[in-house]
Amino acid sequence: MGCYIEVEANVKIYVEDINPEGDKTIVFLHGWPANHNLFEYQFNILPQMGYRCIGIDQRGFGQSDKPWRGYDYDRLSDDVRSVVESLKIQDFTLAGHSTGGAIAIRYMGRHKGYGVSKLALFAAAAPSLIKRVNFPYGLDKEVVIQIIENTYRDRPQMLSDFGKIFFFQPITEPFSDWFLQLGLQAASWSTIAISKAWLYEELFYDLNMIHVPTLIIHGIHDQVVPFELGEIQREYIKNSKLIPFKYSGHGAFYDQKEKFNEELIAFIEGTEPIQASFNNN
Numbered sequence: 001m002g003c004y005i006e007v008e009a010n011v012k013i014y015v016e017d018i019n020p021e022g023d024k025t026i027v028f029l030h031g032w033p034a035n036h037n038l039f040e041y042q043f044n045i046l047p048q049m050g051y052r053c054i055g056i057d058q059r060g061f062g063q064s065d066k067p068w069r070g071y072d073y074d075r076l077s078d079d080v081r082s083v084v085e086s087l088k089i090q091d092f093t094l095a096g097h098s099t100g101g102a103i104a105i106r107y108m109g110r111h112k113g114y115g116v117s118k119l120a121l122f123a124a125a126a127p128s129l130i131k132r133v134n135f136p137y138g139l140d141k142e143v144v145i146q147i148i149e150n151t152y153r154d155r156p157q158m159l160s161d162f163g164k165i166f167f168f169q170p171i172t173e174p175f176s177d178w179f180l181q182l183g184l185q186a187a188s189w190s191t192i193a194i195s196k197a198w199l200y201e202e203l204f205y206d207l208n209m210i211h212v213p214t215l216i217i218h219g220i221h222d223q224v225v226p227f228e229l230g231e232i233q234r235e236y237i238k239n240s241k242l243i244p245f246k247y248s249g250h251g252a253f254y255d256q257k258e259k260f261n262e263e264l265i266a267f268i269e270g271t272e273p274i275q276a277s278f279n280n281n
């Protein structure tokens with residue numbers, strides 16, 4: 001069930017609410033430059049197991065409104081708060097991938113984890129996506145600047161190149177085309193604005209504010225958000241667990257989707273994952 005929620009004057013956010021009658025709620029925050037459909041292979045399975053899955057299209061992406069401004073992490077986390085309050089959800093798991101993970105972390109700091117009982121981070125771009133003084137981890141600043149310049153020059157080509165490093169497992173050409181279309185649904189200016197945010201946003205303080213059990217899933221072959229950032233998150237966040245995905249890149253939710261879903265369910269339920277005979281286990 002899809003709906004629009006007004007988060008500020010003249011800005012509405014699209015929300016896909018799957019299985020609203022589910023016993024436990026998971027709020028999904030997608031990564032750049034996609035939208036809630038990034039979690040298609042979770043939405044196919046988790047509702048069958050009784051979960052309510054809420055996918056939020058961040059402003060500027062997917063089916064949400066695409067204003068010119070409002071792409072800093074504070075504003076984006078405020079949008080999440082507006083959705084949470086509008087849907088009156090409590091005691092939920094907040095799950096974020098990449099930049100969505102960064103926004104989830106800012107939500108935990110800025111909004112003191114309002115309504116969140118558990119946090120799940122998937123290749124989160126935190127505490128800083130780029131290397132900084134006294135922080136020699138992450139991407140070189142020049143890599144992000146190149147992404148911004150390529151977006152101005154030829155956004156479809158930039159997105160196509162990005163798709164080539166996103167996954168570790170082989171993907172089909174139709175899947176690659178589908179992934180490209182997710183990025184093309186975003187506005188060009190929002191795609192650029194989020195990229196620029198990577199240059200100035202830091203989440204060191206926010207990581208220390210997290211007070212709920214936290215699952216960290218990170219592919220060891222990640223070429224977008226280096227695996228070492230997942231290790232640093234584990235050091236900063238109390239009561240957190242890092243699960244390295246040995247056969248995944250940036251998209252563990254697809255590279256090892258069966259294991260990904262198992263680990264997420266086990267975390268929410270407080271049980272051990274079932275070791276089924278899936279590929280890439």
